[in-house]
Amino acid sequence: QVQLVQSGAEVKKPGASVKxxxxxSGYTFTSYDINWVRQATGQGLEWMxxxxxxxxxxxxxxxxxGRVTMTRNTSISTAYMELSSLRSEDTAVYYCARxxxxxxxxxxxDYWGQGTLVTVSS
Amino acid sequence: xxxxxxxPSSLSASVGDRVTITCRASQSISSYxxxxxxxxxKAPKLLIYAASSLQSGVPSxxxxxxxxxxxxxxxxxxxxxxxxxxYCQQSYSTLLFTFGPGTKVDIx
Numbered sequence: 001q002v003q004l005v006q007s008g009a010e011v012k013k014p015g016a017s018v019k020x021x022x023x024x025s026g027y028t029f030t031s032y033d034i035n036w037v038r039q040a041t042g043q044g045l046e047w048m049x050x051x052x053x054x055x056x057x058x059x060x061x062x063x064x065x066g067r068v069t070m071t072r073n074t075s076i077s078t079a080y081m082e083l084s085s086l087r088s089e090d091t092a093v094y095y096c097a098r099x100x101x102x103x104x105x106x107x108x109x110d111y112w113g114q115g116t117l118v119t120v121s122s
Numbered sequence: 123x124x125x126x127x128x129x130p131s132s133l134s135a136s137v138g139d140r141v142t143i144t145c146r147a148s149q150s151i152s153s154y155x156x157x158x159x160x161x162x163x164k165a166p167k168l169l170i171y172a173a174s175s176l177q178s179g180v181p182s183x184x185x186x187x188x189x190x191x192x193x194x195x196x197x198x199x200x201x202x203x204x205x206x207x208x209y210c211q212q213s214y215s216t217l218l219f220t221f222g223p224g225t226k227v228d229i230x
Contacts, residue, residue: 059216108153109168112165
């Protein structure tokens with residue numbers, strides 16, 4: 001069965017960086033994009049960007065340009081999201097989600113990781 | 123950027139009620155609209171994609187409709203496990219997969 005398993009909770013100081021991992025299993029890792037979505041406590045969902053694990057190509061939301069880097073290690077079917085220059089407003093649960101393409105046109109997020117809480121506090 | 127709005131922001135309903143949630147896009151997005159359900163402390167779950175296609179395993183009481191700028195998610199007969207927050211998401215712009223602000227459905 002398809003699973004995305006994320007790394008554990010992190011506590012970081014303002015200005016630091018955090019790197020969250022997302023290990024995929026149950027499907028061919030390089031055949032589906034990985035997206036990253038975050039959610040601050042009590043708030044809605046915010047899409048951060050996508051990565052094509054086959055090519056390594058990425059696309060980031062403008063809000064995170066320059067601060068986010070999405071990478072992968074295909075040998076262990078794992079995607080990574082690194083966010084730098086952390087501030088208190090980055091405190092949130094970060095999710096990875098598999099992006100599937102239906103009819104070669106419609107993108108949908110059909111499997112999600114369990115989420116990783118990142119707390120930014122001095 | 124395409125903005126997504128949802129109404130209502132919250133609603134109270136009883137088991138067995140028919141519930142309708144509306145999502146509106148700031149520009150036409152054709153049928154590039156997904157719906158997700160999220161329960162507290164859990165990851166979102168895909169319910170509907172391409173505006174009206176039911177994700178595998180999702181009960182048939184969930185349905186989606188609409189195209190262009192106006193969309194609806196309908197739960198035909200609300201069940202206890204359906205109390206959750208529902209989000210729409212546009213996939214028309216692959217530069218920014220915007221989510222709506224969410225609609226919380228709780229028990230009356």
